[in-house]
Ligand SMILES: Cc1cc2nc3c(=O)[nH]c(=O)nc-3n(C[C@H](O)[C@H](O)[C@H](O)COP(=O)(O)OP(=O)(O)OC[C@H]3O[C@@H](n4cnc5c(N)ncnc54)[C@H](O)[C@@H]3O)c2cc1C
């Protein structure tokens with residue numbers, strides 16, 4: 001007897017208030033070569049190539065998050081870091097913030113390999129910039145130049161302003177790759193607290209990991 005298939009989790013990329021009755025996802029289709037043969041991810045290839053769109057039922061379930069949520073106070077600023085498919089929950093957050101109409105500013109850091117091929121939700125993001133709903137949008141395209149540019153490099157470049165937002169009570173969110181990106185972003189936050197908050201490494205680590213993350217619960221992660 002074989003093991004049961006494990007479910008695959010996907011962040012919901014839409015706000016129910018903006019799209020009543022719908023749930024939208026942002027899915028990166030997993031395709032690669034192994035021993036010179038094309039291989040693919042079980043669930044994502046099913047979604048891309050095999051799904052029956054005639055209305056036949058598909059087994060899905062909802063698993064609501066208790067912690068990766070917007071601040072209750074709609075006037076609180078938020079910084080969102082979501083490279084790759086990590087943008088998914090932030091598209092939903094932005095839709096909800098626009099719907100809610102609070103005064104809190106929204107700053108999105110997004111990146112992927114190239115602006116030409118992976119600029120997800122480009123028109124929507126440009127519309128949010130034009131309307132002022134997105135106060136700031138900072139990109140990190142890793143393969144559009146010789147050297148790699150990642151979101152953590154951009155965070156450090158904007159360190160002084162990020163520190164001002166933190167002092168003003170901003171929430172900080174990360175979504176996406178757990179193995180490398182989230183760890184590097186975490187280190188960048190500690191460096192920002194040292195460089196712009198004038199803290200020792202020990203105090204900066206305490207501020208980011210204990211004060212912001214555990215006590216104030218305004219540094220929130222959804223990483224995989
Ligand atoms: C909380 C959470 C939220 C998530 N949200 C999202 C989301 O919003 N969007 C999204 O796209 N994904 C998201 N994921 C990831 C998602 O759940 C699946 O893991 C992903 O879509 C792959 O599933 P799959 O069945 O297609 O691949 P699988 O059949 O599970 O295969 C994945 C495996 O393929 C192998 N593999 C992949 N690429 C290569 C390569 N280039 N070379 C060699 N081996 C390789 C690796 O071993 C990898 O572990 C999330 C995961 C979690 C835990």
Ligand SMILES: NC(=O)c1ccc[n+]([C@@H]2O[C@H](COP(=O)([O-])OP(=O)(O)OC[C@H]3O[C@@H](n4cnc5c(N)ncnc54)[C@H](OP(=O)(O)O)[C@@H]3O)[C@@H](O)[C@H]2O)c1
Pocket residue numbers: 028083084085086111112113114141142143148150151152176177178179180181182184224
């Ligand atoms: N081989 C695999 O198993 C495989 C393949 C694809 C995705 N994934 C996983 O699937 C999930 C989602 O992938 P995704 O398609 O959304 O995008 P992703 O693979 O997370 O890549 C998004 C962007 O992050 C960059 N990046 C790579 N290392 C980084 C680091 N240390 N810090 C910051 N940014 C970094 C990538 O740059 P560069 O790629 O130019 O370095 C790319 O520009 C992740 O968990 C990822 O690890 C796994």
